[in-house]
Amino acid sequence: MLKQLKEEVLAANLDLPRYQLVAFTWGNVSGVNREQELMVIKPSGVPYNKLKVNDMVVVRLNDGEVVEGDLRPSSDTPTHLVLYRTFSEIGGIVHTHSANATSWAQAGKGIPVLGTTHADYFYGEVPCTRELSEKEIIGNYEIETGQVIVETFKNRGLKPLSIPGVLVHGHAPFVWGKDADNAVHNAVVLEEVAKIATHTYLLNKDLKPIDQRLLDRHFLRKHGVNAYYGQK
């Protein structure tokens, strides 16, 4: 069942320690099959060096039921499901506690566009959500985490594939993309962008974001209809 998607999701999960985005069992990647309305996700708490294709858990998109797999899915499964249901254009999601992005999330600050490295991938500030309320934390915490991400994007009118990631306040980043591999790619970029942004602030605390036109130029030469980066 979904053999190819499981392999993609496994490979994307194994990329997390390779890119030094996670320690131990931290982090998880999922991918979605939109036609069958199924999500494949890493099992909870299993070390990366022991993960096998058949450990990947298949979960139904509409109600979160496990339809295949002997292991429990990631405890963050409800967050992934909310995002897939709402952001219909995304195909893969990754959650890590990568150090630099996490420090922005802990500081409760979105990462402003301070340069073209950011602009090449994120078409604006990487937003930080509001804090969850007491009720949300005590209630369906993982679902609420998904909801506050959706709320953040709706309130600001952001498109998920133009800003393929978010910082959850006091927690860490969730990042996505057109598939699992692309989501991990964006998570690596976010960590690098966060690192450079921190260093930039150390040198100049009063810095403003770059000019909107420079942001347009860089994002659109890679992602717009007239993109001219890469091969045809």
Next chain:
Amino acid sequence: MLKQLKEEVLAANLDLPRYQLVAFTWGNVSGVNREQELMVIKPSGVPYNKLKVNDMVVVRLNDGEVVEGDLRPSSDTPTHLVLYRTFSEIGGIVHTHSANATSWAQAGKGIPVLGTTHADYFYGEVPCTRELSEKEIIGNYEIETGQVIVETFKNRGLKPLSIPGVLVHGHAPFVWGKDADNAVHNAVVLEEVAKIATHTYLLNKDLKPIDQRLLDRHFLRKHGVNAYYGQK
């Protein structure tokens, strides 16, 4: 004698350079056998790449006598013994000078709970001890180091397995767990948590700790009786 424990303690010691927690001969890990009231610990000043199972030193818990082994035990042995005698629920201890945790110890500051990465492992601030007095430094220094850790936990009403580590003022961290391997795991986490906390403060110096409920939620989903992280 205690062959399995020696192998566990050796493996845990070899993890220290692998996780980049130590340089040269810095750091040491021990494990305890509660039934036989014996501790196994790294010998003093031996390079990690030359450590063998039979180099591990067996020390009696009640009086610190070496009961097996040709080498001298770690100079921090008396500190380990105080901790095992007082914290009856712990099974392994590690001492490192890992850079980020050590910089908090040198700054004389406990690491506040700034995010869920911390909350997943430490159920509150990682405390920093008071400075040792002149008399304590001149006297049985390594025993006093253990005592000031115990005092810190008693005065604040902390449980050793809920806060599995401490910063010794002006010195470096001691970290523990249910066994030697788990202690090293927690030492890796502490170093990562300390690094993220430093970066967070660079972005926002006036930050408050996260909400108590978010701390509860994360610590208890991993460690409480109703934990739902990982496999059953």
Next chain:
Amino acid sequence: MLKQLKEEVLAANLDLPRYQLVAFTWGNVSGVNREQELMVIKPSGVPYNKLKVNDMVVVRLNDGEVVEGDLRPSSDTPTHLVLYRTFSEIGGIVHTHSANATSWAQAGKGIPVLGTTHADYFYGEVPCTRELSEKEIIGNYEIETGQVIVETFKNRGLKPLSIPGVLVHGHAPFVWGKDADNAVHNAVVLEEVAKIATHTYLLNKDLKPIDQRLLDRHFLRKHGVNAYYGQK
């Protein structure tokens, strides 16, 4: 065609991930053949681990036409061409988003000469360009990026081989040298110099550049007519 130059340029490109100056497909290196008035450059958006000698693209120096190669050249090709046309003494150019140099570019600050590590390679501040105007960004952006670098060097009377690199405001460094290999060498040095400079400022924000004589001494003992560093 230009087989040796292609091999040099390929090798120099492969050095970028090896020296941890780039992630993914970021960055590009070119080399020039002055007699034939041809430039060899990395193709756009191709991962380093898949690059082959024949993927290198040969571009005509005077009009930018591709004269050999099946792939599109780097999107930064026009910037490289402007630099080769104006700085006749350089033989190789590299562009990266290496984290420390990029953070100075994002902060909009040149890197002052804070020590002899800098003075050994850069005979003065590594300048940061002005911001591009709206018109320049909307227009021939990559050409304008080259022009603003040239303008910066002309206005300040800088010699390209005495200051073999620049920070493009809000973007990242361009670095050059007598050939492609030397350009990458200088890019590694710039990243190290930028890192040390940031750390230096953390310790002393009011620091002045080093004495001009110390700059002279170090730069000239390596690069002057009476250089006495290295072998004859």
Next chain:
Amino acid sequence: MLKQLKEEVLAANLDLPRYQLVAFTWGNVSGVNREQELMVIKPSGVPYNKLKVNDMVVVRLNDGEVVEGDLRPSSDTPTHLVLYRTFSEIGGIVHTHSANATSWAQAGKGIPVLGTTHADYFYGEVPCTRELSEKEIIGNYEIETGQVIVETFKNRGLKPLSIPGVLVHGHAPFVWGKDADNAVHNAVVLEEVAKIATHTYLLNKDLKPIDQRLLDRHFLRKHGVNAYYGQK
């Protein structure tokens, strides 16, 4: 001639890139034979991966003449010679531009004893020299660099083996030890101590050095006549 010393000095030089203390050809290690009054040192500007035993250059201690070797000795040779002549108890010297120690040198600040990691190896602040005068820079620069190190130690009454290193103002560290291998060991420690010190200051800018008794305790348990660290 001096085959064993050459092998020791070669091995110590090869440790520099292994411990990530140097890039390219930066840095150099020497060792001394006191009976024969000869120094063995790395040749100038030769990449580490091409160094062979017979490339090591033998230099006479009293007048700096090369007595064996086809290559030119390190350009820092005169500095090494001054140190060996004055500090009769040292047997090896290393010079690097390691990033963290160099940033303290560039900031013109000695590294205060902020914790026991420092106290285990350096019996007090690692001093920073004064700036060299115009005359000293223009004159015999490398000799003057040695002289200002000696002056720093004399003026402050420091013993070279109690404080086995120094920061040269605006330049970088020189570190020494009882032999070449021990000098590199101390250089690794200095880099780590400098890194932790910088992080400590980021957390607490008004920090005072640790208590003299704690410094005594740690330095002397490793280095005093009653040392009890390591094996007998």
